[in-house]
Amino acid sequence: MRDTGTRNIAQRIAMGVICLVVVFYTVYHMIGLFSPPLTTIVVGSTTETSSVSFDGYIFRDEAVVTASYSGAVEYAVPNGTRVAIGKPLATVYSEGSHLSVKYRLEYLDDRIALLEQSVNGSHSYGELETVREDVAATHTDIAAMLASGQLQSLSVQVSDMLVGLGQESVITDKESPLPATLNALYEERNGTAAAGGSSAEILNKTPGYFYTSVDGYESLFTAEAAQSLTPEAYEELLAQKPETEYGGKAPIGKLAPTSDWYFVCAVSRLSASYFEEGQTYDTEFTSSNGLHMPLTLERMQEDGSDVLLIFSGDRTPEGFDFARSQSVRILTESQSGIHVPKSATHKRRGILYVYILRGSVVQERRIEVVYEGEDYYLVQDGVGSEENGLYLKSNDQLILSGTNLFDGRIME
Numbered sequence: 001m002r003d004t005g006t007r008n009i010a011q012r013i014a015m016g017v018i019c020l021v022v023v024f025y026t027v028y029h030m031i032g033l034f035s036p037p038l039t040t041i042v043v044g045s046t047t048e049t050s051s052v053s054f055d056g057y058i059f060r061d062e063a064v065v066t067a068s069y070s071g072a073v074e075y076a077v078p079n080g081t082r083v084a085i086g087k088p089l090a091t092v093y094s095e096g097s098h099l100s101v102k103y104r105l106e107y108l109d110d111r112i113a114l115l116e117q118s119v120n121g122s123h124s125y126g127e128l129e130t131v132r133e134d135v136a137a138t139h140t141d142i143a144a145m146l147a148s149g150q151l152q153s154l155s156v157q158v159s160d161m162l163v164g165l166g167q168e169s170v171i172t173d174k175e176s177p178l179p180a181t182l183n184a185l186y187e188e189r190n191g192t193a194a195a196g197g198s199s200a201e202i203l204n205k206t207p208g209y210f211y212t213s214v215d216g217y218e219s220l221f222t223a224e225a226a227q228s229l230t231p232e233a234y235e236e237l238l239a240q241k242p243e244t245e246y247g248g249k250a251p252i253g254k255l256a257p258t259s260d261w262y263f264v265c266a267v268s269r270l271s272a273s274y275f276e277e278g279q280t281y282d283t284e285f286t287s288s289n290g291l292h293m294p295l296t297l298e299r300m301q302e303d304g305s306d307v308l309l310i311f312s313g314d315r316t317p318e319g320f321d322f323a324r325s326q327s328v329r330i331l332t333e334s335q336s337g338i339h340v341p342k343s344a345t346h347k348r349r350g351i352l353y354v355y356i357l358r359g360s361v362v363q364e365r366r367i368e369v370v371y372e373g374e375d376y377y378l379v380q381d382g383v384g385s386e387e388n389g390l391y392l393k394s395n396d397q398l399i400l401s402g403t404n405l406f407d408g409r410i411m412e
Contacts, residue, residue, distance in 0.1 A: 118166025
């Protein structure tokens with residue numbers, strides 16, 4: 001009897017344990033049913049940049065080119081072209097010609113250049129798809145610029161789109177009116193130029209880069225001035241009035257003997273702290289169609305609360321007009337890594353880690369922070385070894401949110 005009673009007690013205990021296991025298993029899965037769903041994202045490396053914006057002035061050696069006539073000017077070379085000695089720079093028409101001739105020639109030259117890109121050259125049906133894709137991409141860029149208000153290079157994009165539409169017309173229509181229109185513009189231009197009266201051809205006397213704009217500061221904002229400039233001298237220079245008289249002759253352009261030039265700006269001490277002499281910085285000229293060029297910081301000159309930054313450049317890219325006053329955005333720092341929300345991180349014994357989902361298994365990955373934002377970390381991509389623990393890397397499926405997470409858990 002005692003053995004029978006003992007067995008009954010053991011059976012009851014065993015049944016109780018089984019019931020507890022069943023209840024625990026049921027509750028565990030019920031909790032899973034009502035817990036927030038697992039949220040994941042495939043991560044990849046990204047680059048974050050920091051920049052500062054300034055207004056400043058261009059300094060370089062320039063010689064003004066003048067002519068005896070002061071009427072319409074027909075330029076023989078594009079802006080920024082390096083011209084050898086003896087090559088023609090421009091044809092200048094007599095005093096009697098009206099300025100409307102000059103403006104009309106400039107307008108016709110602009111229209112002719114667009115049509116020449118559309119009409120000239122060989123265009124086959126095999127290129128049609130590429131032309132249409134380029135037009136569509138340019139249209140998208142224009143829409144994005146209009147939406148964001150960034151209109152610095154809008155005119156360039158519009159011109160590109162007009163050229164593309166012209167090329168499409170020439171390819172798809174054998175009777176396209178564009179070739180006839182181009183010929184008509186040639187004839188009108190010849191007639192307009194002839195209306196300018198007497199003319200004189202201006203030949204280049206010294207080799208250099210030719211530019212059509214003259215602002216009167218060519219003898220003041222020189223390379224020598226930039227090399228020895230102080231904050232006080234900089235302010236005095238900005239107060240100077242531009243030159244307007246050129247010995248009774250008319251200025252039609254200027255020549256820069258070399259590609260070397262300087263960009264100078266006055267900034268606060270805080271802004272100056274981002275820079276170091278001798279370093280080269282990627283610089284975006286926001287007022288010149290967003291062109292990017294490398295500039296090297298040659299010198300920092302302090303005076304009171306202001307600091308003068310003197311950068312040097314040696315490039316003359318197409319489309320950059322070297323206007324005296326420029327607005328720039330200078331890249332000061334660049335950091336690459338994986339963007340991880342702070343809400344997805346965990347900490348144990350001072351070590352930060354995250355969870356990833358590999359197949360259906362939850363796995364732990366350590367992270368090495370290189371930059372901390374307000375609500376995120378930028379972490380190194382896949383650093384470390386297995387001995388020190390695996391680290392988060394590109395293409396891992398990061399778990400952004402979930403409950404009851406632990407290394408090795410199998411998700412159903």
